[in-house]
Amino acid sequence: MTSSADDALERAAGLVLAVDIGGTTIKAEIVDPALDAVRRADVPTPVPRPGPTTEAAGSGPAIVDAVIGASRDLLGDSAAEQRSRVRAAGVAVPGLVDAERGIARFSANLGWRDLPLAGPLRTGLGLPVVIGHDVRLAGEAEWRRGAGRGCDHLLVIVIGTGIAATVVSGGRTISGAAGQIAELGHVVVSPDGPRCGCGARGCLETIASATAIAREYARRTGGEVAGAADVVALLHTDPAAAAVWQEAVDALADGIRTAVAMFTPNRIVIGGGLALAGEALLEPLRRAVKVRAEVFGVPPIVGAAFGARAGLVGAALAAQQAAARAGSADG
Ligand SMILES: [Zn+2]
Structure with missing residues (x-):
């Protein structure tokens, strides 16, 4: 992407919410157009319940709730003017991920299989939500804006x-x-x-x-x-x-x-x-x-370049793109 296209995307994107679901911590940030964190919050990742790896038995539903809870806290702590500028959310997810359908397909560590993620988060947050594989998003962040630019x-x-x-x-x-x-x-x-x-x-x-x-x-x-x-x-x-x-x-x-x-x-x-x-x-x-x-x-x-924030930065970039798409669909 050229830098002028980057600049146009940044202007269109406003603020976005970025979330990185890790094995021990869920990190959430409100990210500005320059990809810096305006606010951040960490919550512990819910531990999977023992049992067969299914959506119901694993940590899946608890994780959806935790992401919504952390995000709402983050948005709720923000000034109304800032909150209204948050246009979309991007979520970095471990394991196998079907980004197109918004489904977390499998995580051995977190014990879920075929967990619908984008849909429930969209409903819970009232924002366009995109999900992606954490390493892919981290890679995109380093490629587009970091050490691989x-x-x-x-x-x-x-x-x-x-x-x-x-x-x-x-x-x-x-x-x-x-x-x-x-x-x-x-x-x-x-x-x-x-x-x-x-x-x-x-x-x-x-x-x-x-x-x-x-x-x-x-x-x-x-x-x-x-x-x-x-x-x-x-x-x-x-x-x-x-x-x-x-x-x-x-x-x-x-x-x-x-x-x-x-x-x-x-x-x-x-x-x-x-x-x-x-x-x-x-x-x-x-x-x-x-x-x-x-x-x-x-x-x-x-x-x-982005260290441990790379997944969050990649999620923010994906959210900026989703916000731009939602904006052009509205217009
Ligand atoms: Zn192996």
């Missing part, structure tokens, strides 16, 4: 509790037949490695996700850590931390080699919680990728 062949890898990627090729994001993003986390990098939730062994995310890094460090040392950030903090003083970290970096480089061989991006953006490690991750990763992928041409590897 202006790049027509781009890989945005999001590393958190899992690993997934948005692939931009020839100036378009690539989708699977059912709208999937690239499940880079399930590329096998170590055939004898740990068992993955998908049934295979040694998937990239069993070694290099933030969750896997913390788990492996705890297993080797018997020491509990709250997360991968604790392992990063020990890199220069604890050889076990350094070893676990290097193994994760090597696994990531193996996965990236596969992606580079398939898509030959001219930039790679690393986002998600693990990217908050900054150069402690990027510097050894560049070296490890260079060794493996030099034959394909190694693109620059950079950190995400």
Whole structure:
């Protein structure tokens, strides 16, 4: 999109509501045309009830209520003038997502299947609502407005509790037949490695996700850590931390080699919680990728611009587009 088209969209869009449904926290923001948060609120994600993964047994209906509750609080706390300028809502959703029909198709972590989301939220909030896959929206945010801006062949890898990627090729994001993003986390990098939730062994995310890094460090040392950030903090003083970290970096480089061989991006953006490690991750990763992928041409590897807000920013961009569509339909 050209910057003048961006500017026109911003003017048409006014304020939007952006929501990111995470495994532990639902984050909501009122976002201004420049994509900055005007107000924000966090609520805990409702825990799934045990039982078979169905809409009724999982956390689905409770999550719909929680999103509506947090959003209403946010809008209710705003001045009436500001509230009236909120034109649409965008919601970033984990798992498998049917954005077109507004349905959250499946989340193993949150225990829902075929959960209608856009319709109930539209009714509850009285706004146009669009939903999208969280990693796709984060990727769109980095591509259109962040660290991948202006790049027509781009890989945005999001590393958190899992690993997934948005692939931009020839100036378009690539989708699977059912709208999937690239499940880079399930590329096998170590055939004898740990068992993955998908049934295979040694998937990239069993070694290099933030969750896997913390788990492996705890297993080797018997020491509990709250997360991968604790392992990063020990890199220069604890050889076990350094070893676990290097193994994760090597696994990531193996996965990236596969992606580079398939898509030959001219930039790679690393986002998600693990990217908050900054150069402690990027510097050894560049070296490890260079060794493996030099034959394909190694693109620059950079950190995400929006950090942990990327999903929210992508949801806000989607909401701006929905507001513009609603505006042109009204006119
Ligand atoms: Zn897997």
